[in-house]
Amino acid sequence: MIILECMLLFFLVMSATMAVxxxxxxxxxxxxxxxxxxxxxxxxxxxxxxxxxAEAVIGAGLNTAIFMSAISQIRKGKS
Amino acid sequence: MKKKLTHIAVITILAVSGAAVFFNLKVMSLYKDIPRGISRYFISFGLQDTGSLNLVTAILYDYRAFDSLGESTVIFGAVSGIVLILSRKMLPVSSHGLSFIVKRTLGIMTPFIALFSIYVITHGHLSPGGGFQGGVILAAISIIFSIVYGSAFDYKRYSPQMKTTMETTGALMFISIGVLGIFFEGFFLDNLNFLGGKAGTLISAGSIPIINIGIGLKVGAGLAIIFYSMIQKTFREEL
Known part of the structure; x- marks a missing residue:
């Protein structure tokens, strides 16, 4: 179990760095x-x-949809 | 050169604040031996007091129900502000939506998503979940409608007026349960214990399921309104 936990924490830090x-x-x-x-x-x-x-629903579901709509709005303003 | 200086400054600030947080947590572990009265009380007497198997829900909607009222007020304020700024008129805005395959697939999946959200809301006192999480899943249905089928479909099925009515109904349900607590039990938002059945069944835990349903309606409708008023401008130029 501790190996799985360490792996998940490593991937957590990796994905946060990638997002930045x-x-x-x-x-x-x-x-x-x-x-x-x-x-x-x-x-x-x-x-x-x-x-x-709560994290699965808000972080993975709602945040992604709202950010996507914001992104599409920004691109339309540029072109 | 300036960029490098900024990088160094950011890294230093991050390192210093990280070290501060680390040492703070290290100091806090000294207090472990002091008896933590209130949490021990919740763990031993929570089921007796409220009849709710899920202790998180018991704390959120019984012991600390006034805090939940504050949270839902915050959501109400956010919805009001976003609607005031972003959407001048509540007009139906059309877009074509996605392809045929996506539409048919989500046509099959959407009822099950709705069923899951109702399950999460109504079983909040028995299993993980509760009003807030189930409400966000309800809002996801509205998001699916406006992305996959176009926002005109969402407008026709669930008009903004209906969403507003749902949100107000949820808030009124919460507050009226609180006022009923004054009459029957003596305190605002106290648990109405005479409603409850045997612990572990669906109709139990007094007023907690009713508050859950109210919060679920409120959060779901509020987040759906936020998303609708954000996407409203996006598709206007595609007409």
Whole structure:
């Protein structure tokens, strides 16, 4: 179990770094979504099921949709 | 040169604040031996007091229900502000949506998503979840409608007026349960214990399921309104 936890924490830090360093907004949003999913798994390992459900729904679902709509609005303004 | 200086400054600030947080947590572990009265009380007497198997829901909607009222007020303020700024008129805005395959697939999946959200809301006192999480899943249905089928479909099925009515109904449900608590139990937002059945069944835990349903309606409708008023401008030029 501790190996799985360490692996998940490593991937968490990796995905957060990836979300910061990429220039394109779309890739950053995808990595933020991956970040939320890994964080959900970590919450489940720590037995916080309520927080895990909230994180999965808000972080991976709602945030991605709202960021996507914001991105499409920005691109339309540029062209 | 200036960029490098900024990088160094950012890295230093991050390192210093990280070290501060780390040492703070290290100091806090000294207090472990002091008996943590209130959390121990919640763990031992929570089921007796409220009849809710999920202790998180019991704390959120019974012991600390006034905080939840504050949270839902914050959501109400956010929805009001966003609607005031972003959407001048509530007009139906059309877009073509995605392809045929996506439309048919989500046509099959959407009822099950709705069923899952209703399950999460109504079983908040028995299993993980509760009003807030289920409400966000309800809002996801509206998001699916406006992305996949176009926002005109979302407008026709669930008009903004209906969403506003749902949000107000949820808030009124919450507050009226609180006022009923004054009459029957003596305190604002106290648990109405006479409603409850045997612990572990669906109709139990007094007023917690009703508050859950109210919060679910409120959060779902509020987030759907936020998303609709954000996407409203986006597709206007595609007409």
């Amino acid at each position: 360093i990429f220039e394109k907004e779309l890739i950053s949003i995808i990595f933020l979504s991956i970040f939320s999913i890994i964080l959900t798994a970590i919450y489940l390992i720590y037995r916080a099921a309520d927080v895990a459900l």
